[in-house]
Amino acid sequence: MERTHLTIILLSAFLVSSLLPHSLNAATGRCNPSDYEVLLKIKQALGNPYHLASWVPNTDCCDWYALQCNDTTNRVVELTIFSGQISGQIPSEVGDLPYLDNLTFRKLSNITGPIPQSITKLKRLRFLRLSWLNLTGPVPDFISELSNLIFLELNFNKFTGPIPSSFSSFTKLGALRLDRNQLSGSIPESFGHFKGSVPDLYLSDNQLTGQIPNSFANMAFSTIDLSRNKLTGDASMLFIPNGSSVIIAISRNMLAFDFSKVKKLSMQYLDMNHNMIYGSIPKAIVDDANLQFFNASYNRLCGVIPTGGNMNRFNYSSYIHNKCLCGPPLAACK
Template sequence: MAFQFLCIISLLIFLSLPFSSFSKTEKCNPHDKEVLLKIKESFNNPYHLASWDPKTDCCQWYVVECDRETSRINDFHLFAANVSGQIPPEIGDLPYLESLTFHKITNLTGNIPISILKLTKLKSLTISWTNISGPIPSFLSQLKNLTLLDLSFNSFSGSIPSSLSQLRSLGGIRLDRNKLTGSIPESFGNLTPTLQYLYLSHNQLTGTIPRSWGDLNFTLIELYRNRLQGDVSFMFGKNKTIQILDLNRNMLQFDISNVVFPDSLTFLDLNHNRVTGSLPQGLTQLSLQGFNVSYNRLCGPIPRGGRLQEFEYTAYFHNRCLCGEPLPNCK
C-alpha cells in the first residue's frame, strides 16, 4: 500500500509540473516568428493563417517550412488563400528564404516590393495567378541565386526587363499570361545555357525573335498568341535539343521547305502564321506527339510516313494548297 501511495504522489507531482518543462524546445527563430506575425497582420489576420499562433512553434505553422539544420524559415508557400492586399514588405526580413511562392491569390494586388532584394539566398520566386501589376521590376536581376522565375498569369505590363538575362543560374522563366508589350530584349540572345524552358505566351510582344537563340539549346519554348514577326527557321537544326516549340498565332513568315528538324522534337505548333513552302520529308522521322500547321500558306503533298497521318485534318486545313491524307488527295 505504501508503495502504491508513493506512486500516486509521484504521478500527481509530475502532472502538476508546467507543460513546458517536459515539452520539446521550440525550434522557431524568434526573429522569424516576429516577422511572420507582422505579415499575418498585414493580411488582416486571415483564416488561412490561423495556425500562426504566437504561443506555438512557427516551424510547425502552415505555409512555411524551417531548414532542419538552422531552424530558420526557408520556404514560404501561400497557395489558394483568401487574403487581400499587397505583398508585405516584411517578406524581405526572412533572410534565409530559398523559395517564395504566392499562387492563385486573386485579391493580391500592387507591385513586387523592393524589399525582396534582401532575400539573397532566394532560389525560387513564384508569383502567379494573382492581380499583381505594374512593370516587371528590373531589380529582380540582382537576385543572382535564382534558378526559377515564375511571374505567369498576372497583370504585369510594360516591356520585359533586359536585365533578366543577367540571371545566370536560371533553369526556367515564365512571364506568360500578362500584358507585356514591346520586343523580346536583345539581351535575351545571351540567356544562360542552363535555361531549359521559356514561356512568353499570351502577351502583346512584337518584333522578331533574337537570332542568337539559334545558338542556345532550349527544351521548351512557348511564344504563342503574341505579334511576333520574321523568320524562325534558325531555331531548328539536326543537333538542337528542343522538344516542345509552340509559336502559334503570331505573324511569323518563313519557308519551311528546307528546314531540318532535330530528332528531339515532339511538339510543334505553327498555326495561324504566314509560313510558306512545302512540308519537308524529315518530319516523318520524328516521334511527334503534337503537330499543327493550319492557317498558313503551305502547298504541296503532306509527306507520308511517321505520325503525320495520325493527326486530324484540322492540323493542316486552311493552307494555300496543302493536300494529301488527312486532307483531300492531291490533284
C-alpha cells in the same frame, strides 16, 4: 537606504531584460525569434486572414501552416501562401526572412500591386513563384539581383511594359514563366545569350511585337512558348539541327518564313498554327520519330503532305486552312 533601493531596481531591470530573449524563445520553441517577429508582421500586413489562423503568438512558428523551417538551423526556408481568401499586397516584410529558399504567393486573385523591392535581400532564394495573382506595373528589373534563382514564375498576372533584358544574367535558371500577362515591346535580344543553363522560356499570351531575335539560334531551348503574341518575321532559327528542343509553340502570331527550308526536326511538340508560314512541309518531319503533336493549320503552306514514318498520327486538323496543301489526310492532289 535610497542607494540600496535604486540598486535593487537596476538589478531587477537588468535581470528582466536579459531573460526576455530566452523567454521568447522558450515560448516559440524551435522558431528563430527574428523570423517569429517578421512572420507576425506579415500576418498583420495581410489583414490577419483565416488562412493563417495557425500563426498564433507564443507558439512555435516552425509548426505553423504555409511555411517550413530548416531542421538544422530552425530558420524559415519556405513561405508558401496558396489559394486562400487573402487581400492586399505582398508584404515588404518577406524580405526580412533572410534564409528563404522558396517564396510562393499563388492563386490569390485579391493580391494586387507591385512586387516589393525588399525581396532583393533574399540572396539564398532559389524559387520565386508569384503567379495567378493580380500584380500590376512593370516586371521589375531588380529581380535579376536574385542570382541564385533556378525557377522564376510570374505568370497569370497583369504586368505591363517590356521584359527586362537583365533577366539574361541568370546563370542557374531552369524555367522563366512570364506568360499570361500584358507585356509589350520586343523579346530582349539578350535572351539569346544566357550564360550557364538555358531556361525553359514561356512568353505566351502577351502583346509582344517585333521579330524573334536571331541570337536565339545560339540557344538550345528545351521548351519555348511564344504563342499568342504579335510577333512577325522569321522563326526558322528555332529549328536547330541536332538541337535538344522538346516543345516549340509559336502559334497565333504573324510569323512568315519558308518552312520547307527546315532541314531537320527533332522534337515532341510543334504548334505553329495561325501564322503566315509558307513553302511546303519538309520531308524532315517524316524522319522525326519523336514528334507526338504537330499543328500547321491556318498558314500559307502548299504542296503534298509527306507520308511515311509516323505521319499517320496527324489528322486533317493539323493541316486545314492552308493555301494549297493536298494529299492524305486532306483532299487528293490535282
